[in-house]
Amino acid sequence: MINRPDQRNIFHAFRHGETPWNRERRLQGHSEVSITKEGEEQAKSVIPFLKKAGVNILISSDLLRAKQTAAIVSSELGLETTFDARLREVYLGQGQGKLIEEVDAYFGKSFWKRWSDFGPIYDDLRFPGGESKRDVDERIRSFLDSHAELFRDRVVALCTHGFVMTRMLKILRPEIKDIWHIQNGECIEFEAKATERKSFP
Secondary structure (H helix, E strand, O other): OEEOOOOOOEEEEEEOOOOHHHHHOEOOOOOOOOOOHHHHHHHHHHHHHHHHHOOOEEEEOOOHHHHHHHHHHHHHHOOOEEEOHHHOOOOOHHHOOOEHHHHHHHHOOOHHHHHOOOOHHHOOOEOOOOOEHHHHHHHHHHHHHHOHHHHHHOOEEEEEOHHHHHHHHHHHOOOOOOOOOOOOOOEEEEEOOOOOOOOOO
């Protein structure tokens, strides 16, 4: 599945292949879970688009499911993968391993609804012991800013995670108000540009 805004000076971000926990609707965060056979096929489905785009740099989250997805892609593209922990999924603390249906019972009424709401009022929300949405935004900005020249000079693909990609949409495409659920194997083109850092008390 490909979503392509009409932009240039871009990079391509794609979500890792499906895992058993994705099927179960179980929260993964930084848990190390392998991809399924379907996940392997989803990884392969991204390859033709990345080939056509002329990707010559591949950077991946260092979590297992992303590494396995990137290995399939890199083998076909003939590229070495660089790993960067800033592309990891959000760390969910006590939420990791919980089923989505269990979240409100563990963490309070409407917690999942608030977590799934991308309005700025919830940017400091976090699972107990986990990262806030703002924390994830900051490491995404750090990653993007540190690779600004690379995005200008090379065709870059990023293997990352669903929540990270939704936050990239929020940071880089703020005109989108209703952010969709990023599917396993989905690839999105982003305009590479400097990000604005804000200070909060």
